[in-house]
Amino acid sequence: MLMLGQTIFNGIVIGSLYALVALGLVIVFKSTNRINFAYGQMAMFSTFIGYTLLAKFHLPFMLAFIGALVFSALLAVLVRNILRPAKSESSVIVATLALYMIFTAVAGIIWGWDPVSFPQVFTGEPFSVFGIIMRPNDLFNILLTVILMLMLFLFFKFNLNGIAMRALSQNLVTTSLMGASVNKLFTITWAISGILGGVAGILVAPTSFLDTNLMAVFLLKAFTAAVLGGFTSYPGVVIGGLSLGVMEGLVSSYISTDLMDTFAFVLLIIVLLIRPEGILGKRIRMLGKTSSTEESGEFDSSRPGMSMRKKLAFLIVSIALPFVFQGNTYILYFAVLTGIYMILAIGLDFLVGYTGKISLGHAALLAIGAYSSVILTSKVGFPFWLALLSAGIITGLVGLLLGFAALRLSGLYLAIVTLGLGTAVPQILLKWDEVTNGYTGLHAAIPSIGFFIIDTEFEMYFLVLAIVIVTIIVTNNILRSKIGRAFVALRDSEAGAEAMGVQLAKYQILAFVISAFFAGIAGSLYAHVVGFISPADFSIWNSLLFISMLFIGGVASIPGAMLGAAFMTMVPIFFAGSKSISAILFGGALLIIILFFPSGLAGFYKVGLNIGKRLFSRNSIGLKGPAEEEGTNVATRNK
């Protein structure tokens, strides 16, 4: 009984923090229909600011706290303005992912990648109430959270701006007719969201260590809390956060500590599949109920295939390359990696390019492929080629499940689910150590086909090249077939495709399966080429890199996907593996591309060409002007 009380108390302490972060996400979502995937990293960043104020400037805690919150609010307003050109749901998702990378990298540069310890506000001795042990700091957390929620409640209930913010989320145009500046209301919204995140960061930091990953898992928990609470109901979200905290505590005390972190993910999936509107949410304002017109066709790019000439050139260059660099295993090794990522990118492109859905979990799929293959070869005794194929099939099956889930979910929810998958899989791999060898990782067998052992970079290169070519041929054939035409129709307009009799459901699932299959193949190759895998190789960070590689190369185009993969492998080489600089480069490029050149590098060239033409012919070719306002235009303007 006592233990139960203690578990519940601890659950409330942590759950109130989930609730804060979830509230910050939901407040922005309600008025702008946008989800900020960089939210956790923003909180991390402002916590570091608080840390600097404390540790370097020796400010008293309260001043440092307020300083961090002011920074956090300003940062949120800045982010809001950065996101303004992003029009569609998916481009907002991708843009906030880019910001995720940039904030992480900048924080890494400023404060380093090693964890530091963040002081507690109250260091007093724990005491016991009815046998439940409480630390002063816990009580401070709960108190502060309660005060903040009360203030929010009063603000939304009685303050004119607060009421206007609620009005704004129901009807933007009419709100402006009340004489309210929509711009000002959005700014307030984001600032409040920033403050909530900042508070959560500073309260979370002392419970663990402060590093760039401080809020990464927290963000997933907050999403789960928000989904649990229905995403649009403030009281629901608070209840969601608290109950998640308590349930996690119960799982960890009575079932298994190891399951605690994956529990949130499992819960997320269950809630989404059974009751997507959450405990208190209303069906009518369900998350992601967006108009499908803006949904699709946004990542339009060049033709999917390659011309004959390009194919020939690709073939010649790729066959010649290993002979040129025969002695240089370093270059060959990276060329092999590039090839592997090309396979993954082509697969990812099936999903993003043709269904417009963003997957934040492709690193997890890669992991599933890699671990399946290694386990099948070393523990079951499969030959390499069979393990390779099986890895593809097993991962494809996971894709099938995701595809079924995706049918019921909007793009936003899917992004959240795949974020969950991406966060959960590395943790499962860590915890399930009888099979995966946990943190230490697994050695992969050297690939061999028959008696032919592939153990030099030179040989691996041709193995991967062969599979890349098969992948391209298969993809090209798929895209040319009836299925491919359906995909293109799907990309250009979901409604249009439906009108043409394309069975959306079937093709969406198929896109997931193909995408996951290639990820599995790539995972298997990765494992056997690198020779060693561990959960750290497949973090959510890698999924972000994959997304950026795809967009940087250009979506819905095989050459684009390949270009992106090459870019992704080459950049870190040039920057001597500096995680920060390549991340800033990737994140920055991704941000610029998604905001201003949504068709990727291919589109970038086109715009460049247009500017060139304009310079020479003085015939102005208008580029599209920046957006008016998030989501909806306040006013329909004419030229």
Next chain:
Amino acid sequence: MLELDNIYANYGSVKALKGVSLNVKQNSIVALLGANGAGKSSILKTITNLLRPHSGSITFLGERIDRLKPEKTVRKGIVMVPEGRQVFPELTVYENLLIGSYARKDRAQVKKDFKFVYELFPILHEKMKDPAGTLSGGQMQMLAIGRGLMSKPTLLLLDEPSLGLAPIMVQEIFRIIEEINSRGTTILLVEQNANMALSISDYAYVLETGIISNEGSAAELQNNDEVRQSYLGG
């Protein structure tokens, strides 16, 4: 008081207004009649600048207002009650009214205006705490008008206030419009119910596909054969 001079406005490639000029005198009720899609709402939208005219000018009390943002025109005293009521369904009746006063500084007067609106629409006082989404159509229309009054308009733009209401409710709404006008608020009334509209207005314009096809005092239009045939049921 309000003057539109040769206004053109488009939605993308759709030409909604093709040279509209009209004039609203202080303290009058001016009706704007026309079939569905004629451009009546578009005229109101250009006045509040929800739709920016691409040529022509709009003057209010001697001041150009065609470049003012929607939220700024409210502060000038021009208040629009949009088509289809557009109340905030998840806010209570009270909150809907309160938000009408968003742009005002004279909070003491706001309190009195609440009283005035509640007197005008007792049902709103009764349902003060209910979410606006639970009201009936007529009640929502009252709320939308009440909310407009809370902005303290000198010029009130009403877009089809009688649309979809039971005849008895229509009578009631028109009575209230007259009362609001008698207290010194100028009214520009968009209506398809031409008979009713002409019965309370001083002057009227008839709009046909973006062009003013007829205008005159209410009595003149009521006697105009063309208008009678097209809009007054023969």
